[in-house]
Amino acid sequence: MTDQQQNPPVELTRRKFLQSAAVASAAPALFHIVPRHCLGGPGHTAPSDLLGGALIGCGGQGPNTFKQMQKGLNVQLLAQCDVRFVDKADDATFYTDFRRVLERKDIDLVAIATPPHWHALIAVAAAEAGKDVLCEKPLTRTIAEGRAVVNAFSRYGRILQVGTFGRFGASRDKRKIQTHKIMRSGLLKNCEGVHIAAGGFKVREWSGRPEMKVSEVPKSLDWDMYCGPSPLKPFVRDRIGGTHRNYWDYEGGGLSDMGQHHFDPVQWEFGKDDTSPVEIEAHAPPAHPEVTGMWGWVEMKYADGLTFVLDSKEWGEPYGRKKSRDVKLADLSDEDQKTIAALPDPAPLLTFAEAVKTRQQPGGNPEAAHRAATIVHLANIAIRIGRKIRFDPATEQIVGDEEANRLVSQPMRAPWHL
């Protein structure tokens, strides 16, 4: 690393502002003569407008994730990190070890597009290094990882947005805003709402092929680093690339991947960004120990009665226990309906760029993203366990089933830990 990268010149405004853990109070106005090139504008990028960015996980979705991070911000790509860069890593522009990237003082923002088993670890490390993060979904591989992410971003005053954006549209939809207001008001007792997500989970597409043969590790791949916190196992070609989704060690099939896309805006709509389902039951065959596979449906109930259903439509009998049912204004008394009508709409959700600039929470903030990921993790646990499970949203533990609870938090391989 050059001296410039280790000790870059101190820039005014933007970088100093981002280095704060909290929004600074207004300072007295000072008079400066500023060179033209510092002001920005057409043909000029002011130094203070330019942020240093890094992409960790450069395959597949990675380049798009970085572009997403650039929206509304002026971000220069300074570092790319991937465990497949063994042949080209120079520890200046290309890296295989994300820790080398995070120790750079000229990096302000990090886009994370590795497989999910690395998401929480790298996100937390980035927060500890003073960086803001855009992280691909699902935010985590296990429920316990999510709480660690929430705590770290709160502690270090950093911004994290998860890479799914449906909730922004939901938050502008009149009908969904009304549902949100009803659910957040506390006026609705014994919610009878049932939201059914039918199909679209790519169950077959992202089911694993359990009999794939072990093969030689590609020379350009650091396999130990790829496995990271997950068990080190013999190399099978499908364990890398988009098919990593097919392995419990790295993700949770199409349910994890597409599930957070679907349920993140739904979670917002029904006002459940700060809690989780309490009863979860699945209909599925016994799960394979290594690869994701078939499942029929999962039914999840919140403490207030709200029900979410995932119906795969790809295995077994279709779900038929309950019918879809909206949460309606008519579910409330006349007086309570007037109360809802008088409530202001929720504040617009901030984009990542707005959050970075204002140091306020973005729409897909850590707690919301963690709770949305928890929905898919609980669904997968119910599928893998084959029994109805009960979950405590406050302690974030499964109650009365120790074996199932061992899937909530899974020990990481040293030296990786949260």
Place this chain on the structure above:
Amino acid sequence: MPDPIDVAKLVEKMPTPSEGTEKGGRKGILSGADKGAMDSAVADLRAGGREGVVALVGTFVDADPSADSAARHLLHALVINAGAWPAEERRGLASALASAVGGDRPREVQAFVIRQIQLCGDAAVAPALGKLLADEALSAPAAAALLAIREGAAEQFRAALADAGGRRRLDAIQSLGLLGDAASAEAFKKLLSDEDRDTRVTAGWALASVGDAGAAEVLLRAADAKGYERIAMTKACLLLADRLAAGASQTGAAKMYQSIQDTRTGESERYVREIAEKALRGAGT
């Protein structure tokens, strides 16, 4: 005397990879899973007791999924099912699995069996797992299983730490930190000056995790490092300070926060300084 269980026949009830010719099919996946047949196989294996489990593990092949994927699927399904069994019976299963590790069986097979113990085992199998911490290939899965079990784990890791090197030593340090083992604090302190960076960083975090008030000074010195190690050790200092603040040592916590505030003067570390300042304000200092 009951007939010995024919595990091969039970394995036949587990799904095999699809040819991909059915509508919406995809070659190689288990789309033909028949839940009824699989549940029946699991029930029969359960009825076969210890003998059946050991016989099934005996069919596993080293690192060849095409040879034994269905057999492993059956064992895993049994282990999952055991979560609803009476505790005594589940303990019996864990014991049967523990008897199948160690010795000459291929390491990859043993690692798989250990991962099943991780789901269903309890303190009774901790000593058997502890022995595996001495094996380079099995230390990591054994550590994961012990951490899942928790009860009886710390003493196994303490014993392993005494003569472990390399990755095995990291397994022991990290695990003792996760268990909050205060008895290992002195061992962690010594490791802060190890020549291996991962060892130093893991030991620093583990020391902070156990909340040893006597570790403040040595941890702050260790945090005067460069690059990623500085970031990681600073985190450890903040973690220890938080532990002290939450416990009986407000003065110790304040000293740590003050030291962090005084030494993180550069712009790039302003966010850390502000954390310390906020903590000091909260403590009224």
